[in-house]
Amino acid sequence: xxxxxxxxxxxxxxxxSVQAHSDHSQVTEVEWNSxxxxxxxxxxxxxxxxxxSVSAQKGKRFRxxxxxxxxxxxxEWMEKTFHIGTGNASQAGKIRWAGHELKxxxxxxxxxxxxxxxxxxxxxxxxxxxxxxxxxxxVDICIENKCLLNAYPETIHLVKLRYxxxxxxxxxxxxxxxADFSTSQIETSRRVINHxxxxxxxxx
Numbered sequence: 234x235x236x237x238x239x240x241x242x243x244x245x246x247x248x249x250s251v252q253a254h255s256d257h258s259q260v261t262e263v264e265w266n267s268x269x270x271x272x273x274x275x276x277x278x279x280x281x282x283x284x285x286s287v288s289a290q291k292g293k294r295f296r297x298x299x300x301x302x303x304x305x306x307x308x309e310w311m312e313k314t315f316h317i318g319t320g321n322a323s324q325a326g327k328i329r330w331a332g333h334e335l336k337x338x339x340x341x342x343x344x345x346x347x348x349x350x351x352x353x354x355x356x357x358x359x360x361x362x363x364x365x366x367x368x369x370x371x372v373d374i375c376i377e378n379k380c381l382l383n384a385y386p387e388t389i390h391l392v393k394l395r396y397x398x399x400x401x402x403x404x405x406x407x408x409x410x411x412a413d414f415s416t417s418q419i420e421t422s423r424r425v426i427n428h429x430x431x432x433x434x435x436x437x
Contacts, residue, residue, distance in 0.1 A: 259388060261378055261405075263317070264395040271329070272317055272346040278380065280340040286310070286384040297335055307333055307342060314379040317346050325349065374414040378405040 260277040280297060287295040287310050297303055308330040316325055331343035374396065381388045390405040392412045403412035 259381065259390045261376075261390050261392045262395075263376060263392065265397070266345075267397070269345070270347070272348070274315075274342075274344050274346055276342040276380070278340050278342065280335060280338050282381050282385055282388070283307075283340050286381045289384045297333075297340065304330060304332060308344070311342065311344065311380070314382075315346070316377040317348050318375050318377075319348075319373060376403075376405070376412045376414070377410055378412070379410050382407050382410065 259279070259282075262275045262277075264273045266273055284295050284297060287306060290310060290313070291306070295306060300306060308328060311330075312325075312328050315328075318326070326346055326348040329345040329347065331345065333343065334341040374394065376392055376394065378390045378392060380390065386407045388406070392403050392405055394401045394403070394412075394414055396414070401414050403414065405412050
Protein backbone atom coordinates (compact mmCIF):
# COMPACT_ATOMS: atom_id res chain seq x y z
CA UNK A 234 0.00 0.00 0.00
CA UNK A 235 2.85 2.37 0.90
CA UNK A 236 4.54 1.70 -2.46
CA UNK A 237 1.29 2.38 -4.34
CA UNK A 238 0.83 5.65 -2.43
CA UNK A 239 4.40 6.70 -3.30
CA UNK A 240 3.84 5.90 -6.97
CA UNK A 241 0.63 7.94 -7.02
CA UNK A 242 2.43 10.87 -5.39
CA UNK A 243 5.19 10.75 -8.01
CA UNK A 244 2.63 10.61 -10.81
CA UNK A 245 0.72 13.61 -9.43
CA UNK A 246 3.97 15.57 -9.11
CA UNK A 247 4.89 14.70 -12.70
CA UNK A 248 1.48 15.82 -14.01
CA UNK A 249 1.72 19.09 -12.09
CA SER A 250 5.20 19.66 -13.49
CA VAL A 251 4.04 19.06 -17.06
CA GLN A 252 1.08 21.40 -16.60
CA ALA A 253 3.26 24.10 -15.07
CA HIS A 254 5.78 23.81 -17.89
CA SER A 255 3.06 24.16 -20.52
CA ASP A 256 1.77 27.28 -18.76
CA HIS A 257 5.25 28.81 -18.90
CA SER A 258 6.09 27.99 -22.52
CA GLN A 259 5.30 31.34 -24.10
CA VAL A 260 7.63 32.98 -26.61
CA THR A 261 7.66 36.58 -27.87
CA GLU A 262 9.89 37.38 -30.85
CA VAL A 263 10.55 41.10 -31.35
CA GLU A 264 12.51 42.60 -34.27
CA TRP A 265 13.18 46.26 -35.00
CA ASN A 266 12.51 47.28 -38.63
CA SER A 267 14.58 50.41 -39.27
CA UNK A 268 12.85 51.00 -42.63
CA UNK A 269 9.27 51.12 -41.30
CA UNK A 270 10.25 52.48 -37.88
CA UNK A 271 8.26 49.74 -36.18
CA UNK A 272 8.87 46.64 -34.12
CA UNK A 273 7.61 43.42 -35.72
CA UNK A 274 6.25 40.91 -33.21
CA UNK A 275 5.41 37.22 -33.41
CA UNK A 276 4.00 35.83 -30.18
CA UNK A 277 3.49 32.14 -29.38
CA UNK A 278 0.92 31.41 -26.68
CA UNK A 279 -1.24 28.56 -25.42
CA UNK A 280 -4.62 29.00 -27.08
CA UNK A 281 -6.69 27.98 -24.05
CA UNK A 282 -4.69 30.36 -21.85
CA UNK A 283 -5.44 33.24 -24.23
CA UNK A 284 -9.16 32.39 -24.19
CA UNK A 285 -9.14 32.35 -20.37
CA SER A 286 -7.20 35.62 -20.14
CA VAL A 287 -9.42 37.48 -22.64
CA SER A 288 -12.55 36.08 -20.97
CA ALA A 289 -11.37 37.31 -17.56
CA GLN A 290 -10.64 40.75 -18.96
CA LYS A 291 -13.93 41.14 -20.86
CA GLY A 292 -16.13 39.49 -18.24
CA LYS A 293 -17.66 37.04 -20.71
CA ARG A 294 -16.54 33.82 -22.38
CA PHE A 295 -14.30 34.20 -25.44
CA ARG A 296 -13.72 31.40 -27.94
CA UNK A 297 -11.15 31.72 -30.70
CA UNK A 298 -12.85 29.37 -33.14
CA UNK A 299 -16.38 30.73 -32.72
CA UNK A 300 -15.69 34.46 -32.47
CA UNK A 301 -16.26 36.39 -35.71
CA UNK A 302 -14.32 39.36 -34.35
CA UNK A 303 -11.38 37.45 -32.87
CA UNK A 304 -8.72 39.69 -34.43
CA UNK A 305 -10.33 42.87 -33.13
CA UNK A 306 -10.70 41.38 -29.65
CA UNK A 307 -7.13 40.08 -29.62
CA UNK A 308 -5.79 43.43 -30.81
CA GLU A 309 -7.65 45.26 -28.03
CA TRP A 310 -6.39 42.72 -25.48
CA MET A 311 -2.81 43.15 -26.68
CA GLU A 312 -2.98 46.95 -26.42
CA LYS A 313 -3.67 46.58 -22.69
CA THR A 314 -0.97 44.01 -21.97
CA PHE A 315 2.00 44.68 -24.27
CA HIS A 316 4.16 47.81 -24.59
CA ILE A 317 7.58 48.83 -25.88
CA GLY A 318 9.39 52.00 -24.86
CA THR A 319 12.70 53.54 -23.90
CA GLY A 320 11.86 53.54 -20.22
CA ASN A 321 10.62 57.10 -19.85
CA ALA A 322 7.83 57.29 -22.44
CA SER A 323 4.81 59.19 -21.19
CA GLN A 324 2.44 57.71 -23.77
CA ALA A 325 1.80 54.21 -25.06
CA GLY A 326 2.61 53.26 -28.63
CA LYS A 327 0.26 51.97 -31.30
CA ILE A 328 -0.38 48.42 -32.45
CA ARG A 329 -0.91 47.60 -36.10
CA TRP A 330 -2.56 44.19 -36.12
CA ALA A 331 -1.57 41.62 -38.77
CA GLY A 332 -3.55 38.56 -37.69
CA HIS A 333 -3.46 35.30 -35.78
CA GLU A 334 -2.87 31.64 -36.57
CA LEU A 335 -4.30 28.76 -34.56
CA LYS A 336 -2.32 25.51 -34.72
CA UNK A 337 -3.90 22.81 -32.56
CA UNK A 338 -3.31 24.07 -29.00
CA UNK A 339 -0.91 26.85 -29.98
CA UNK A 340 -1.87 30.39 -30.97
CA UNK A 341 0.46 32.64 -32.96
CA UNK A 342 -0.19 36.39 -32.91
CA UNK A 343 1.36 38.76 -35.46
CA UNK A 344 1.46 42.54 -35.22
CA UNK A 345 3.62 45.63 -35.50
CA UNK A 346 4.28 48.06 -32.68
CA UNK A 347 4.93 51.75 -33.29
CA UNK A 348 6.44 53.26 -30.12
CA UNK A 349 5.42 56.74 -29.06
CA UNK A 350 9.06 57.85 -29.31
CA UNK A 351 9.91 55.75 -32.40
CA UNK A 352 12.61 58.14 -33.55
CA UNK A 353 14.60 57.26 -30.43
CA UNK A 354 15.04 53.69 -31.59
CA UNK A 355 17.22 54.51 -34.59
CA UNK A 356 20.53 52.69 -34.22
CA UNK A 357 22.75 55.28 -32.62
CA UNK A 358 25.79 55.81 -30.42
CA UNK A 359 24.28 58.43 -28.12
CA UNK A 360 24.32 57.84 -24.34
CA UNK A 361 21.51 55.63 -22.99
CA UNK A 362 18.74 57.00 -20.83
CA UNK A 363 17.61 55.77 -17.47
CA UNK A 364 14.69 53.39 -17.10
CA UNK A 365 11.66 54.34 -15.02
CA UNK A 366 11.39 50.62 -14.16
CA UNK A 367 14.92 50.24 -12.75
CA UNK A 368 16.46 53.46 -11.54
CA UNK A 369 19.94 51.98 -11.36
CA UNK A 370 20.04 50.65 -14.93
CA UNK A 371 20.75 52.54 -18.13
CA VAL A 372 18.19 51.20 -20.54
CA ASP A 373 17.46 51.80 -24.19
CA ILE A 374 14.65 49.31 -24.81
CA CYS A 375 11.96 48.19 -22.34
CA ILE A 376 9.51 45.47 -23.37
CA GLU A 377 6.52 45.00 -21.07
CA ASN A 378 4.59 41.76 -21.53
CA LYS A 379 1.69 41.07 -19.17
CA CYS A 380 -0.18 38.69 -21.50
CA LEU A 381 -1.97 35.88 -19.61
CA LEU A 382 -0.85 37.12 -16.17
CA ASN A 383 -4.41 38.04 -15.12
CA ALA A 384 -5.49 34.41 -15.54
CA TYR A 385 -2.16 32.58 -15.18
CA PRO A 386 0.10 34.56 -12.80
CA GLU A 387 2.78 31.85 -12.99
CA THR A 388 3.33 32.52 -16.72
CA ILE A 389 6.87 33.21 -17.87
CA HIS A 390 7.45 34.79 -21.29
CA LEU A 391 10.70 34.24 -23.13
CA VAL A 392 11.37 37.50 -25.00
CA LYS A 393 13.75 37.39 -27.96
CA LEU A 394 14.88 40.77 -29.27
CA ARG A 395 16.62 41.32 -32.61
CA TYR A 396 17.85 44.90 -32.87
CA UNK A 397 20.13 45.58 -35.83
CA UNK A 398 22.81 42.90 -35.62
CA UNK A 399 22.17 42.25 -31.95
CA UNK A 400 20.21 39.24 -30.69
CA UNK A 401 19.21 39.24 -27.01
CA UNK A 402 16.93 37.29 -24.68
CA UNK A 403 15.15 38.05 -21.42
CA UNK A 404 12.07 36.94 -19.46
CA UNK A 405 8.85 38.64 -18.39
CA UNK A 406 6.88 37.38 -15.40
CA UNK A 407 4.47 38.46 -12.69
CA UNK A 408 7.41 39.54 -10.54
CA UNK A 409 9.22 41.30 -13.40
CA UNK A 410 6.81 42.10 -16.28
CA UNK A 411 9.34 44.40 -18.00
CA ALA A 412 12.38 43.11 -19.87
CA ASP A 413 15.15 45.73 -19.94
CA PHE A 414 17.72 45.67 -22.75
CA SER A 415 20.56 48.11 -22.06
CA THR A 416 22.90 49.74 -24.53
CA SER A 417 25.81 47.75 -23.12
CA GLN A 418 23.97 44.48 -23.77
CA ILE A 419 23.12 45.50 -27.33
CA GLU A 420 26.67 46.64 -28.08
CA THR A 421 28.21 43.51 -26.56
CA SER A 422 25.92 41.26 -28.62
CA ARG A 423 26.75 43.23 -31.76
CA ARG A 424 30.51 42.92 -31.17
CA VAL A 425 30.24 39.17 -30.56
CA ILE A 426 28.31 38.68 -33.81
CA ASN A 427 30.70 40.90 -35.79
CA HIS A 428 33.71 39.08 -34.33
CA UNK A 429 32.24 35.71 -35.28
CA UNK A 430 31.47 36.88 -38.81
CA UNK A 431 34.98 38.29 -39.25
CA UNK A 432 36.56 35.06 -38.00
CA UNK A 433 34.43 33.04 -40.42
CA UNK A 434 35.50 35.20 -43.34
CA UNK A 435 39.17 34.88 -42.40
CA UNK A 436 38.89 31.10 -42.17
CA UNK A 437 37.28 30.93 -45.60
